[in-house]
Amino acid sequence: MRVIAKKILRDFWTKYSDSEEQLKTWYKEASNAIWDTPSDIKAEYIRVSILKSGRAVFNICGKKYRLIVDINYKRKWVFIRFIGTHKEYDKVDADKI
Numbered sequence: 001m002r003v004i005a006k007k008i009l010r011d012f013w014t015k016y017s018d019s020e021e022q023l024k025t026w027y028k029e030a031s032n033a034i035w036d037t038p039s040d041i042k043a044e045y046i047r048v049s050i051l052k053s054g055r056a057v058f059n060i061c062g063k064k065y066r067l068i069v070d071i072n073y074k075r076k077w078v079f080i081r082f083i084g085t086h087k088e089y090d091k092v093d094a095d096k097i
Contacts, residue, residue: 001033002073005080012083013026020059026067029038030078036072049070053095055081 009027013020035041040053049057058067065097066089068082082089 001030001076003027003030003078003080007060008080008083013041016065016085019061019065022065026058026060030069034076035078036073041071051095055094057089057094068092068097 003014006027009023013023029044033040033044038054041048041056042050044069045058047059051057053070055068055070057071059065060067060083063086065083067080069088070079070081071077072079082092084092087097
């Protein structure tokens with residue numbers, strides 16, 4: 001998969017250094033993944049939430065941070081839409097952000 005907007009992750013781990021290793025690991029795994037369906041993601045990440053809109057929400061550092069991505073399975077693109085604290089996540093609409 002081609003992960004678009006790594007800078008968003010980099011900016012986040014600069015602010016929240018405890019997330020750096022997990023975000024780097026997630027980025028590497030997602031970049032090397034071949035996801036054709038939401039089930040493919042679920043097979044790798046048991047605790048991922050797949051939304052009605054097709055987006056996926058990953059827990060980072062337990063549930064301390066949330067990462068929302070929009071996935072184009074046909075083109076093999078993963079767009080980072082949001083990364084934030086759990087409290088910030090509670091204030092957004094994950095299907096629309």
